[in-house]
Every structure is written in structure tokens, then in C-alpha cells.
Amino acid sequence: MAFDYFYGDQADLFSFYRIPKLLFTDPRFRNLSTESKTLYGILLDRMSLSARNGWRDEDGRVYIIFTVEEIRESLSCGNKKAISLLDELENKVNLIERKRQGLGKPNLIYVKNFCSVDFPVERHFLKCQNDTSGNVKTTPTEVSKAHCNNTDINDTEMIDTDSFLSSDWEGWETDELQDRASYERYFRQQFNMEFLLRQYPYEEDVLNEMLNLVVDTVCSKRKTIRIASDDKPLEVVKSVFMKLDREHISFVLDSMKENTTLVRNMKQYLLAALYNAPMTINSHYSSLVQHHMATGQI
Template sequence: MMFDYFYGQQSEQFTFYRVPKVLFTEDCFWNVSTDAKLLYGILLDRMNLSARNDWLDKDGRVYIIFTIDEIKSSLGCAEKKAVKLLDELEKKCGLIERKRQGLGKPNLIYVKNFISGSVERQFLNCQKDNSGVVENTIQELSKAQGNNTDNKYTEFNDTDPFLSSDFPGKDSEGTGEFARYYEYFYDQLDMEYLKQDFKLDEEILELILRLIVETMCSNRKQIRIASDDKPVEIVRSTFMKLNSEHIRFVMDRFKENTTEVRNIKQYLLASIYNAPYTIDAHYDAQVRHDMASGKLGGRW
């Protein structure tokens, strides 16, 4: 079978399973097989669907149902291996927890937050070396900093309930949790490279990063997204899927916008939340447009 090359941004039209890099870089995961790490990425993807469907237990924890047959189908493996991979994730590294329902019902699977445990040591070690970076980047954004954004986009309105002074995320800026999430997303989103590409808009990039981290640290049950109150676990699950291309997409759409933005924080929060669900459709439409206009002529 012969496959063609990728041209331009065509690779962005697909969806992917995302396996956290820390599973390959942290020493505590060295004895976990690659297949088990891949399964964890698949379970993370399924967790987002569960959160959207309000599959929460009485403590507000998201659970999924992913049967042995589904694992066999997803990985193309035998039942014995599917069971072994689940055992690896639960017993070797504690990345999942299974709860029996009995009466022939499938187990509930709790996918554990890999940041709160194994990566904590890495973040704490980095904090001392990178403390100057963290302290500078989490400060209030300077209004004097130059950028190429129209003034109508820089009206920072703190009157909304999400980022008002009583928002729990603000109180957590000096905590280890805030620093850990900040370091994680700073690396996960390749902020250094984004700041190089958007040199005149570092202020907006910093605001985007803070919005993400404060959402992850929030102890509220719901977060306002585009006039709609969404369960915080759904928003967090979506944010864990973010990568640098999603932020680049948000920045490009933000700079293209010609309408007045009254509340830039709420505008960006909605854009960040929607990015994983709209980026594929956007680039797919762009590819179809380029093909129709002849820009991709002769390549197919």
C-alpha cells in the first residue's frame, strides 16, 4: 500500500490519542510497558467522554467503563494481554483504579491524575531552579508591555465570577499545586517556542497559561464557559488534552477576530476550551478550500 506525503497543515485534520510524555521521562514508569502506556492514553481519551456525560460518582470523581473486549478491539490483542495491561496500570504504577460492580456488570475504572503523584517530585525539583521564571510569569500582566493587539482586545474585566478576587485559583498561586500545574503546562504547551513565534503577544500567551492553571486549581464545581456553566471536571479533562498547536490555533483566531471583545478573559477561556473540538474541523475546511481553489493542485 502506498501512502502520500503530508502537505502544509494537512496533518492537523486528524484526531490522535495522546500519551503523556512523563510516562516515558519519569523514572517511576520505567517498568511499565509501552502497550500499557498506550492503553493509558486511550483511557484518558475515553475519560473526556465520560466527563461530558456526567459519569461522576458521589464524590465528583470521573469514572469510565472500558471492557476487556473494548481493549482487545482497540489494541488488537488477546484477552490475556488486555488483562495484563490493566494489571500493569493498576498494580505497577497506580495510574488506574478498578471498582467492581458485581452481578456480571463491568468494572468501573478511575483514571488517576498522573500530575498529582509521580510528577510532583519532578516539579518540586524544578521549582528551585526555575523559581525566577515562575515568579516572573505568574505576576499580573503588565499593561505597559507592548504588543500588536488592537486596544479593543485588552479590556481586562475582572467583574465576572470566574476570575474575580474570590476565585479559588488566585489564592492557590503561592501553593505547590499552582506551581506544579504551571510548570507542567509551560512544558506541555511549549510556551518557550510559542513566545518566540508570538513575540509581540507574550502578554496574551501568559494570560492563556494562567487561565488554564487557575482552572486546574479551582475548587469550584462549575466553570462559566461562553455563558454556560460546565462541570469543572469536564473543563479540566479538556484542558489536559491541550498542546501547543491548540494554543497557536487560539492565538491565530484571536488575532483574526475583528469584533469587539468586552471580556478578554472569558473570550480566551471559551476559545481554549473549544480549541480541541474545533481545530480539526477548521483545518479540514481549510484543506477542502485549498483543494477547491487549486492551491493543492497536482498533488493528488
């Protein structure tokens, strides 16, 4: 089978599973097989879908349903191998927890959160280096007008200002402020802020506002965060924000430039745009593929 080469920005048209670098760099996971690390990335991908669909137990914990058959199909492996990989993730490193439902129903799978307070490697995760590509990627410019305003904000003139940015810091102790500093370092690396500031030299204020907004959100003491007139559970918003990267920030920034609607509440606009970026960016790339196919570029 002969495959073609990549041209221009075509490499950006794919969707990717995210496997935390910590699984490859931390000694605690050194004996974890590559297949189980890959499976963990697939389970993380399903977690975001479960969170959006509201799959939570009575304690508010997000769970997924991912059967052995689905694992076999995803990894092209046998039944014994699929079961072995689940056992490895659960019993060897405690990265997942399975809960039996009985009566022939599939198990519920809880994917353990690297950023939870009780997880022993949280601080290392926040401080670890993240891979950043040395290749300069130019954000595609064929952004349709209809897509650029796709931030799930129907009313950009709303005046409800979420006060968590100012009130949540009262009474914070030194350890909590140190945690916030760790999150800020993590997101600076995740967003590759130095590259973004070079790519958008006249947007420094907006970039810093987005960085501070993301850090303030994940460190908030509130139980819910207002996103486009809808109160989302903090842990759901936090899980989305922890996956944001440089491409998402570039996407939001470029979409803002194309937006012709008056925005009176910039913080709420940015919150919604950042929260929806992982979903809308995939729609954007799909539209690009269709555009290239229609014009004979693919």
C-alpha cells in the same frame, strides 16, 4: 501498499492519543510495558469524552466504560493480552481502578489522575520536561469565518465577570503558592511559550494573559468555573486545560484575529475558547481536509 509523502502542513491533520512523558521517564514506571502505556493513553482519551458526557459516580469521580472487546479492537490483540494489560495498569502501578457492576454489566474504569493531590508523583509530573518539536509549524490560514467564532459563546457582550482570578488567592499558604509556580512552569513548557513569543511578537500581552488565565483556573479553589454562561465542574475544566499545548494556543490566537464580533469580556471569551480548543481544532482540521480534497490538493 504504497503510501504518499507528507506535504506542507498535512501532518497536522491527524488526531493523536496523548501518552504522558512521565510514563517513560519516571523510574516508577520503568517496568511498565509499552503496550500498557499505549492503553493508558487510549483510556485518557476516553476520559475526556466521559467528562463531557457527565459520566460521574455519586462522589463526582469521572469513570469510563471500555470493554475487553474494545481494547482488543483498539490494540489488535487477543483477549488474554487485553486482560493482562488492564491488570498491569491496575495492580502494578495503580494507574486505573476497576469497579464491578455485576449482572453481566461491564466494569467501570477509573483512570487515576496524575495531578490529584493524593497521587505521589504529582510534583514530579508538574516539574518534568515536556517534549517540544524542533520543527516550526505554521498555523494554517484557511480558516473559515464560520469556524473562527466557534467558541460556544453565544453572547460575547456578557458582563458576568468570574471573580475567581482575584478572590481565590486570599489565605493561600507557601506550599500552595509553590504548587501554583509548578503549574506555571508546566504550562510554559507545555505551550512552548518561547516559541509562541517568537511566532507572535506583537501578541505578548495576550499570550501571557492566556497563560495566567489557565494557571489561575487549574489552581482555583472554586468547585465550578463559568464557561460560556455554563458552570462547569472545576475538575472537568482542569482536565481539559492540562491537555492544552502550543497548537491549541496558536489556534485560539489565530481564531481571535479572525473574529469580527465585539468582545467586551475578554477573560470569559478566552476561557471558553481555550476550553473548546481541543474539540474545535479537530473540526478545523477536518474542514481543511475537505478543502484540500475539493481543490485537488490531496
